[in-house]
Amino acid sequence: MNLFDWRRIAVDESVTVKEALTVLDKEALQIVLVTDKTGCLKGTLTDGDVRRSLLKGGGIDGPVVEAMNSTPIAGIDSQDKTAWKRKMLEKSIRHLPIVNAEGVMVGLYYDKAEIQKRLNPVVLMLGGLGTRLRPLTESIPKPMLRVGDKPILETIVTHIAEQGFVNFYFCINYLGEQIRSYFGDGSQWGINIEYVEEEERRGTAGALSLLPEKPELPFIVMNGDLLTKVNLSSLLDFHAEHHNIATACVREYAQQVPYGVVEIEGAHVTQLVEKPVYRYFVNAGIYALSPEAMEKVPEQAFYDMPTLIDEVLTEKGNVGGFPITEYWMDIGQMPDFEQAQADYEVHFQKRNANPFS
Structure with a gap:
């Protein structure tokens, strides 16, 4: 205490x-x-x-x-x-x-609770080409680009491991040997890493068919180019509480129309709203899946996560939306990469000051 x-x-x-x-x-x-x-x-x-x-x-x-x-x-x-x-x-x-x-x-x-060990697997999708970040990614896979003092992927792994997760699958393709050489079996971070090699690109969910064994527990699937402090234990708790087959993390996105929006019924104006702001939830690239979701993933085929979600919805299965309130940055383009560099010290550097009175 x-x-x-x-x-x-x-x-x-x-x-x-x-x-x-x-x-x-x-x-x-x-x-x-x-x-x-x-x-x-x-x-x-x-x-x-x-x-x-x-x-x-x-x-x-x-x-x-x-x-x-x-x-x-x-x-x-x-x-x-x-x-x-x-x-x-x-x-x-x-x-x-x-x-x-x-x-x-x-x-x-x-009460500073002890971290509980989580056996739920974490599957990181690391095979993307990183085309929009070229020339940076011509000889380095995007997850290995440095933000702050370490590769993006190391920051991701460290944050997840600190939450008690120990079982990781790294799905690699483009320049994947650099990732394997750097992380090895994961013991340096107190985790176990198994590598899943995609001989050809299989989309954001297709590589799940290559896992050496079907997960017995709900598991996490996450894109490998995300800097985030999302609480994955809370995600899994939310997933279980709502009896979901799939849960997608979502992020609030606001978009302001730069003009006055006119609402019309027939020939009559019913309302004029000056420069309204519309709010949406956008896909954050992080998912919790129950083991039965694996039944939807085809063998030897390109398959994206939105397709899996659509199939679950078509069959009237539960799909949840888990709003991310923590820091989140999708490093897809150069401005995102530059912003992540500025954000890193604020959100990911360890603080040494004693917080107690």
């Missing part, structure tokens, strides 16, 4: 969800405290709260008070740590805001 300096994870009730997410990502404590200007606790925000809000139609540019838990469980500073711990156990929570008799924040009490 540790007492954390609450000011580092506090935001004012006037901020947006997006601003609160910046704090959530930076401090990596999985909770943000929402307070008024006097420091009085008004609510808490977790990535789960944000996901629920997005699925109900909220947006990250909306006010944090609409997404937060407005009835948070808190401890009183006059109680001892035994009482705080008992309340956390009773409510099955890991974080307990500590307030005084007036409801003003004093600190955060939390």
Whole structure:
């Protein structure tokens, strides 16, 4: 149990969800405290709260008070740590805001849980040509391009391994021997890597037919050019909770029309909206699949993940959408690569400062 300096994870009730997410990502404590200007606790925000809000139609540019838990469980500073711990156990929570008799924040009490080993396989699709990043990818596979001080793929692997995942399949094709030479059997990262070689390109799902054995547990499939801090354990929990055959990670995407949009019925204008912003969920290139999804993947054929999703939907199977609230960057083009370089120090460099009060 540790007492954390609450000011580092506090935001004012006037901020947006997006601003609160910046704090959530930076401090990596999985909770943000929402307070008024006097420091009085008004609510808490977790990535789960944000996901629920997005699925109900909220947006990250909306006010944090609409997404937060407005009835948070808190401890009183006059109680001892035994009482705080008992309340956390009773409510099955890991974080307990500590307030005084007036409801003003004093600190955060939390339990730093040990990482649980996850045997669910992680399949990384690494065979792309990286055409849009040439000339950088003429002699280096895209996952091996350096962002910050290490290859993109090493940052991906390190982040996933830190979540307790140990079983990896690397699906390689273009310049794949460079990946094999660098990562070997994965022991340096405390994981086990098996390589799946595509003699010809098979799409974003076709390589699954080449796995040496059918997964017995739900598993992760992820493109190998994504820098993200997504919580894959939360993804698998979401996948199981909703009894999905497939779950696709999605990212909110906003697009503003640069003109006034006119809505017409017949010959009459019903509404004119000046420069409206439309919001969509876009595919983030990360999936959780149940073992039965493998039955849809053909042998020796090109097969994409959207096709698999469509087939599950056609057969009335459950397909989930898991909103990503954490940092995410698809390094598909040169501007993305340059932005990732700028983002790396903020989101992936280890911090040495002591966070405890």
